[in-house]
Amino acid sequence: MTQLHYDVVIIGAGAAGMVCAIQAGYRGLNVLLLDHAPKPGAKIRISGGGKCNFTNRRVEPKHFICANPHFVKSALARYQPEAFIEWVERHNIAYEERDNGQLFTLEGAGQIVAMLRTELDWAGVELQLNCDVVAVIKQHETWSISTSQGQLTSAKLVVATGGLSYPKLRASDFGMKLAKQYGLEVIPSRPGLVPLQMPARQRAWWSDLSGLSLEVAVTAQRGPRFEGAMLITHQGLSGPCILQVSNYWQPGEPISLNLLPDVKNVAEWLLDLKQNAQSLSGALKQHWPKRLVQAWQTKFEFDDHLANYTQLRLDQLGTSLTAWSIYPDDTAGYAKAEVSLGGVSTDEVSSKTFETHKVSGLYFIGEVLDVTGHLGGFNFQWAWASAHACAQDL
Numbered sequence: 001m002t003q004l005h006y007d008v009v010i011i012g013a014g015a016a017g018m019v020c021a022i023q024a025g026y027r028g029l030n031v032l033l034l035d036h037a038p039k040p041g042a043k044i045r046i047s048g049g050g051k052c053n054f055t056n057r058r059v060e061p062k063h064f065i066c067a068n069p070h071f072v073k074s075a076l077a078r079y080q081p082e083a084f085i086e087w088v089e090r091h092n093i094a095y096e097e098r099d100n101g102q103l104f105t106l107e108g109a110g111q112i113v114a115m116l117r118t119e120l121d122w123a124g125v126e127l128q129l130n131c132d133v134v135a136v137i138k139q140h141e142t143w144s145i146s147t148s149q150g151q152l153t154s155a156k157l158v159v160a161t162g163g164l165s166y167p168k169l170r171a172s173d174f175g176m177k178l179a180k181q182y183g184l185e186v187i188p189s190r191p192g193l194v195p196l197q198m199p200a201r202q203r204a205w206w207s208d209l210s211g212l213s214l215e216v217a218v219t220a221q222r223g224p225r226f227e228g229a230m231l232i233t234h235q236g237l238s239g240p241c242i243l244q245v246s247n248y249w250q251p252g253e254p255i256s257l258n259l260l261p262d263v264k265n266v267a268e269w270l271l272d273l274k275q276n277a278q279s280l281s282g283a284l285k286q287h288w289p290k291r292l293v294q295a296w297q298t299k300f301e302f303d304d305h306l307a308n309y310t311q312l313r314l315d316q317l318g319t320s321l322t323a324w325s326i327y328p329d330d331t332a333g334y335a336k337a338e339v340s341l342g343g344v345s346t347d348e349v350s351s352k353t354f355e356t357h358k359v360s361g362l363y364f365i366g367e368v369l370d371v372t373g374h375l376g377g378f379n380f381q382w383a384w385a386s387a388h389a390c391a392q393d394l
């Protein structure tokens with residue numbers, strides 16, 4: 001550290017911390033951005049399968065989970081995807097649009113980190129890596145921060161330490177602990193955007209099918225319906241559609257799988273097959289991988305000869321195909337989760353400035369808050385938008 005006192009200290013050089021530091025730096029503030037990891041933006045580097053799904057063209061509050069669904073509106077409205085896209089374009093980073101408005105870099109997530117590092121330099125932000133925060137105390141109107149690299153003070157403190165997923169990338173509960181230290185409510189965390197595991201007694205069946213992927217629609221007991229690819233793994237289920245529904249799944253509850261999302265009216269479709277004396281397996285093979293057709297028919301004991309089916313049996317078949325209740329027994333945990341749900345309660349912070357109501361000069365931004373986006377670039381958009389709103393107030 002080059003100084004003993006800063007206008008702002010930001011803890012956490014991830015997505016939110018970097019953007020907040022850049023914008024505060026451009027506003028002329030003397031900013032220190034510190035992180036205990038050896039490099040900034042570790043999650044950005046591995047995000048989006050290495051291509052970083054850095055935002056989404058269709059961001060709406062309904063894409064976020066938060067105890068107060070209105071909380072996200074102000075920050076999202078004030079920093080729209082176009083603002084980040086403009087940045088990406090100014091740095092000549094090539095990108096592509098995939099399904100549902102998702103934007104990915106073409107040449108790798110490292111370009112987004114490089115862009116943010118360049119902007120940090122231009123904004124005159126001091127970056128201190130490999131820096132552990134030992135203690136944080138507010139004395140009078142000044143923050144006193146003890147770190148492994150020395151003692152410093154600041155007028156304002158921004159906590160951008162992220163969520164608990166991917167502990168191997170140095171995720172920590174620092175932000176939640178600091179919030180508790182100041183008497184702020186913290187909503188318990190759980191893994192989100194995470195594969196689901198099947199009970200041990202059923203694993204052999206799923207394991208035999210591991211590697212298969214198919215288009216499904218899936219719903220949890222509450223929350224929206226998601227359509228997309230599901231991947232069968234040795235432990236259970238994964239793929240974009242399952243990651244999406246994992247945010248809404250609660251232990252002990254089922255998820256409902258529709259294995260024929262493209263067939264508009266399955267009852268009519270089955271009746272048609274029966275009347276035309278078509279075999280069930282032949283029809284299913286047009287929608288599913290062959291291996292699944294066999295295994296599924298054996299499991300549910302639906303034979304090929306629909307002509308022999310009573311109406312009741314046909315209805316049972318329709319339900320098994322479109323509303324198959326599956327009971328996962330766990331998630332794959334923080335090690336495999338893209339995000340964590342829960343965090344510092346949004347009741348504790350202003351939705352305009354991100355300053356806490358109880359402690360002036362203390363701010364929380366990004367994933368450390370109880371805000372979690374759907375899959376599709378929404379989590380980064382939240383990091384950028386909350387950072388932007390906070391930086392205007394510092």
Ligand SMILES: Cc1cc2nc3c(=O)[nH]c(=O)nc-3n(C[C@H](O)[C@H](O)[C@H](O)COP(=O)(O)OP(=O)(O)OC[C@H]3O[C@@H](n4cnc5c(N)ncnc54)[C@H](O)[C@@H]3O)c2cc1C
Nearest residue numbers: 012014015016036047048053161162174366367377379380
């Ligand atoms: C595998 C994976 C893929 C993902 N892909 C996408 C994607 O494509 N699109 C998308 O929108 N989202 C994606 N996400 C989610 C996204 O990465 C996060 O939501 C986002 O990074 C959160 O930003 P943040 O700044 O709040 O936290 P982070 O980016 O996690 O940054 C937190 C920073 O705080 C530091 N820190 C933590 N504790 C301390 C401490 N005690 N002292 C000092 N520093 C500390 C960490 O080292 C880290 O640098 C992905 C996540 C994962 C794990």
